[in-house]
Amino acid sequence: MTYSAPLQDMRFVLHNLCDLDAISQLSGFQDISPDMVDAILEEAAKYAAQELSVLNRVGDLEGLGFDQGNVTTPKGWREAYDMLVEMGWNSPTASPEHGGMGLPFVVNACIQEMFQGANMAFQLCPMLTQGAIEALEGYASDALKETYLPKLVSGEWAGTMNLTEPQAGSDLAAIRSKAVPEADHYRISGQKIFITYGEHDLTENIVHLVLARLPDAPAGVKGISLFVVPKVMPDGTKNDVRCVSIEHKLGIHASPTCTLSFGEQDGAIGYLVGEANRGLEYMFAMMNNARLSVGLQGIGVAEHACQDAAAYALDRKQGQAANVEDSAPIIHHPDVRRMLASMKSRTEAARILAYRAAAALDMAHRADDTETRARAQRRVDLLIPVVKGWSTELAIDVASLGVQVHGGMGYVEETGAAQHLRDARITTIYEGTTGIQALDLVGRKIIRDGGVAARELVAELRETRERLAKAHNGQAELQPLLPMIEEAANLIETATGWLLDNPKKSPAAAMNVLDLFGLCLGGWAQADAALAALDQISLGQNTGFTETKLRLAAFYAQQVFPEARARMTSIKGGSDSVYALSPQDLAPAM
């Protein structure tokens, strides 16, 4: 089914829940008016629906060609990419200095969600290029910036991130690729695996960002440097990098996942980005943005799955339902309605959280005073692993429910429901698995900062609680929200306290903590959405849209949020039972 960007929802979140007004007053954003944002989003929505979405199934079915190191993208891919470049959609946040649109992260979040939702396999290419741009903008020399940024920003060239090696997946300390100095450059050699868009035919050049070790580098994470290694040198000669193979994957069939071999001849020519041995640090600095992007992928695919499932449920007739004559569209069956509401209420909660993280990123980069920036950065740091981990886990579940709503037709590839599940399944793995996000959340973002950022959030949840208590004037939908937000604040506070008291048990509890944060912050998002809807209703803007927000928030409180309490039980009681299990307990029985 064609993806249709949920523009009304996006605007509702931007304006009412992310304070776009405040962001458009930040330094560098003064030219960005609400009207302009609206116009941009409408154009992006058209491109998503008319160009990207129609290619989504084509890409899944046709997949990629691979011949002697060359990768061929599916029919129509090149034309869609050329249009992306032409319309300037490649890197909306890049600085105007290098030809970018200089849009706020929070506005870009909408654009990325649309493009990912319409065609995730396609949008991975610009997503990776955006990462490369950010690395170069942040850490490269002026000379490198001049050479590479303009064409990366426009999209004439694409970028990649080369981290993983066969022995170095989640553990980048194990990287072995080498960089040997030679004149003004380095000779890079080594094998990189799982390189998204490592080779393709969309652009004339591909700029690889590669992690490798200098000959004298210290062992472990402190001896890794970052290099620019172009596929084609500025003088037009081919660099010593070769695509050895591409993977046969569960989903994102049209996104090439490449094994790249660097330096099989004389060594690939590369240029050091920033200082030696600080490569991992640079990567981590970019990680927030990359992880936010993957969270938005999850939300985009989940939204697409919601749309397809709802459309099917409105169309497909089966059985009798109360108040419906003859055979009823299955959306009238309570359990179908429950599935759709579970899909939609969680997707919308995740969207609000992700956009808020993006808005905090804007604040952290551009707010006037240091304290505001520092506080915003703490918020970003805390929210990112939750946005990445929770949005992607729920995306898989939402896509799977989408299959279920379709019944037998969902298992048949032709409806596209199964593709969402297959595509979404990667999002909990790359850019750090959910387990890695959970360790980041409990270790770096809660325990290491002494719970400061978590408690700032708790205080905001309690502000929402106060506003709810005042707003509450008998609406049935608001009844379950007050106990939810109270409990959500308490659960986050309790979990934070438990982690600070039990740091050694935290790794086994981490996933439950991440899920608890997602469920509680999703509840906060839904409560704020209901309050914003209520404000509009009190201004006489009582539309179906605002009423729906109230009902979805109530559904979330009663059908989704209760799991948070179960997570707390498992956190407190369950770490010991994890540590008690030995590898032998879990080995395959014979």
Place this chain on the structure above:
Amino acid sequence: MTYSAPLQDMRFVLHNLCDLDAISQLSGFQDISPDMVDAILEEAAKYAAQELSVLNRVGDLEGLGFDQGNVTTPKGWREAYDMLVEMGWNSPTASPEHGGMGLPFVVNACIQEMFQGANMAFQLCPMLTQGAIEALEGYASDALKETYLPKLVSGEWAGTMNLTEPQAGSDLAAIRSKAVPEADHYRISGQKIFITYGEHDLTENIVHLVLARLPDAPAGVKGISLFVVPKVMPDGTKNDVRCVSIEHKLGIHASPTCTLSFGEQDGAIGYLVGEANRGLEYMFAMMNNARLSVGLQGIGVAEHACQDAAAYALDRKQGQAANVEDSAPIIHHPDVRRMLASMKSRTEAARILAYRAAAALDMAHRADDTETRARAQRRVDLLIPVVKGWSTELAIDVASLGVQVHGGMGYVEETGAAQHLRDARITTIYEGTTGIQALDLVGRKIIRDGGVAARELVAELRETRERLAKAHNGQAELQPLLPMIEEAANLIETATGWLLDNPKKSPAAAMNVLDLFGLCLGGWAQADAALAALDQISLGQNTGFTETKLRLAAFYAQQVFPEARARMTSIKGGSDSVYALSPQDLAPAM
């Protein structure tokens, strides 16, 4: 990865948790000794590992050929099927009268779990044939039995179930296929879709069981009759049935899902099974067995996913772990261990429940006195929707966790982890979606019987509680089991009471009830397993195996069971929020 049947686990459940002794004393089973059962299971395990498992990926990759109505199965399929027939594995429970082995359902449960776990796409063929055999054994005339049963039982012929039509999926009342009487037979016409193994090259004949309407049949479910429609007539002429197409599916690529067209020429010749207009009743009578089989599929695939993930986690080294020098196998990382324990503890709980349902089926068929039979039948009726619904939903989750344990390699098809997810995904859909199971559970199995069967279960959970309270002598692993089993009994009792008080709200609460029953009965299964392990330990049989059972039960109590309480909250509080949502609230936003 090659599937290896968990024989030790299976024997543990059969002997300690299903009272195989009592079953082998039932009428007709006197020849079945524990030694014989052991020998059968070992032979079946060899066939599963050496024949079926090695073809699992072949079938997934190669898929099916389709040309002018003929379906070609993958390389090696035919040989494996011939061996199945030769060894007598096609229909282990069929009566010796027609050449079957006459094994108890509970022993067959082990065999089916093995074969499904080794190669689900293959085993669907015998599974469907078993359904056809059961229908004929139960309701066909002696003449039909004589003609069709011997070759179906041996597997020389295969059987199918033709229920679904384009407009009649979950709602069989909408069936339109026609049957017009003619001499001693009927002329059948109509189109059936989603017919598993509707056409293939494994057998010389395929015996279709078809639901259709007589010309004078009443409308709705009371006008549907059941017919035998062979692909090839006993005299060797071809019947008027044609495979129009096969589906391109997410998984089970080697299992043909066919659209069958009956009666394009003169009408396909069919024979009435039993009486006219009672077809649906016959189908429902067989449904318990068919749904148990699909539950066992889920458990089989989940077990296979557990084995593959544990093997990978023992092999793959990444990062540092406490008490491990150098790079540690990832099984040492707490969150990996948590994932594996979640997979294994739930799979084992589901196995115990499913085998207990099978044992109750044996009791219901063969116990001496009416009261025991009636009580066993109530137990079967109550457990089946839980076994079908809960085992298959958890199979998808377990398979998805299996992908996650493999990290990036899980997303690459070559490891096979993704195939488990794709294969498992159908199990919550066919033979009645999980939503249908949930409605069956709350409507027919709880509300209609006034909660009698549910309360009988609660009483047994409380017996387990008493035994636990006595056995409890300080073991750390037993600590969390006592509060779990107490709460499990209370939750089932409360949910049952709520349903009886709120029958009209039950459809919206049904899925939460099903999940609550699964989680609570899974806890009961784990508690009984721990008690059985403790018995063995007290007899001096203190092995790694028994210790593992205690630790897995503790894990289940602390990390899995807490969700049951969340389901109760949603049951009590959540139905209103489902009913409050209108189709418009859930329609795609524009």
